[in-house]
Amino acid sequence: MEISIFHYLILSSILFVIGLVGIFINRKNLIILLMAIELLLLSVNINFVSFSSYLGNLHGQVYVFFILTVAAAESAIGLALLVILFRKMKDIKTEDISALRG
Numbered sequence: 001m002e003i004s005i006f007h008y009l010i011l012s013s014i015l016f017v018i019g020l021v022g023i024f025i026n027r028k029n030l031i032i033l034l035m036a037i038e039l040l041l042l043s044v045n046i047n048f049v050s051f052s053s054y055l056g057n058l059h060g061q062v063y064v065f066f067i068l069t070v071a072a073a074e075s076a077i078g079l080a081l082l083v084i085l086f087r088k089m090k091d092i093k094t095e096d097i098s099a100l101r102g
Helices: 005-025 030-055 059-089 094-100
Strands: none
Touching (some): 005 030, 030 059
16 A cells, blocks of 8 residues: 555644644643644645655755744744743743733
8 A cells, every 4th residue: 555645635634633623622721722833833844745745846845844943943932931921920821921911
């Protein structure tokens, strides 16, 4: 059995739906929201790599490296902000973000 582009697209769409469900169902915990956003980005990356492989060029795969770099920076900044929020409020909820206004 050969793995075709259809299998990659199904996997990517399943991951994308799981990420969307994670965002819409859980709006209280910021860590889960960040993980759901990362899941969305990774599903898009799977699409880029699968189409790049299917079309026979490397443009999509190179673009994935840029997306992963931005996603890593976004995760690092997001987690740093969450650590600051946790130290100040002793809880990580989306309602507590407005309390940080100066």
